[in-house]
Amino acid sequence: MASRLGAAESLVVLGLVFLLAATAVPTTSVVDFGANGGVSTAATTEPAPNGPKSAADVRLVSVGDRGDRLWPFTSRDRAFETLTLPVNVVVEGNPARVRSLLMYSRDATWDETNESWQQASTEQAPTDEAASPWGSATGADRFTFVDTAESGGLWIAESMQLHDGxxxxxxxxxxxxxxxxxxxxxxxxxxxxxxxDWFRLRHTVTSLSGPQHVVERDLMRQSTVVDVRRERFANGGIIDADGWVSVVELGPPQLSTLPRDDARRSVPVESVTDRGERRPAERADSDRGDTPSVLDAPTTDSAGVGTALSILAVVFVGVGGLAAVVTRRDEFGALVERLRWSRLADDRFQRVVALAVALVALPVLVRSAALGLESVIPNHPKVVAGLLSPVFAFAPVALAARLPRGYSPELWFGTAFVGYGVGLVADFAMIGVAVVPVDVVLHRFAVLVALGVIAVAGHRRFEASEPRRAPLWAAVCLWILLFAWPLFLGI
Incomplete structure (x- = not known):
């Protein structure tokens, strides 16, 4: 029997090696778990770099009216070889104007004296306007390349970052x-x-075309936008990008010498529906017609009566429950005795339930804690990640290694595999992620197998006549390897 189990474990390890090799292939693939339940995949393989590239080796596109040429991609470093994602929107205007249009739903002003764009004087939108979903964001620096007539080619960093979420x-x-x-x-x-992504300790990109359409729609509804069109930049092939870029043309700028009210003329503001779509504020207000107003709120007298009735109901339920226990002590005692001898009172069964529930809840609890800390200490993502990433990494190992007792190794393997798998899916559902890269799916499957092996090793450690720590430590090392894999190889 021991030899058979050893062969099975060898096959598991061999399968994990093949999965790791598959995740190491430099592809950009996604799996879309759509609303219809179907699964669609799209994959592109990036060509291997053949040494350092220069501006003559890449394709540049014209932007603006004075002959500037842009490399329509971003890069981790100031080099073409570290390409990341394609540029998918170009606005013929200053970043300050674009930021003002997105965040405040109104145009910025041009200061002729300082020759600079003046953003909104306050970070809060007027009270008569709906709050914009866009806000300032933090993220890793990315660069792009521009070839100009005056200064030649140069690498530029982002002027600002915004996010909705x-x-x-x-x-x-x-x-x-x-x-x-x-x-x-x-x-x-x-x-x-x-x-x-807690495994990568950074963000995983799932879509490019959807956000492009969102920005395009947000700008199309601004009164200062005079034209929106699509131009072929031929920078598609990454995730769901098709190579067509939204080009937005803005009208003449406002002057800061205009009256304050004119400089801040209001435009139709949109709200966000549950499906992530924008809609005009007038329609959103009409949809709130069924919402009770302040005049519909209960008066003080009616509220007091309701509270008194609630207290009386609780008292009657409590007294009735105690009376039932006293009058039917024999039946209640028989029920307690049956529970004592049922499977619910079995320590082994309780451990199975505890392991399954804990592994399902762990990813969701860590995510909820991160979102809560983000609202308390914003702009400190490294602090939040440093506090919670050890919990996410080592809590499943501790649970799977110490809880298994009794029953069969196959049961504990299945409990760890299915429990943690459901927890990861629940985590995706909690934050609304419906599209994940294929290499991420393969890596998560390998993680689930490794956690199941840890549960089996933990079970054998306590059930064997001569406990051995070597299998458990080997399984833990495999888990650590799988956690380190995304960090160093960037899957």
């Missing part, structure tokens, strides 16, 4: 790159949807 949840993330001159300025935007 939460850092430790799911969000639409924008990086804005400004170029040109005050008379002919432009803004390149890299828009994508991502979510915080």
């Amino acid at each position: 939460t850092y430790f949840g799911s969000r639409i993330h924008l990086r804005l790159y400004g170029g040109g001159t005050p008379d002919d300025s432009w803004t390149a935007i890299q828009a994508h949807r991502d979510y915080w």
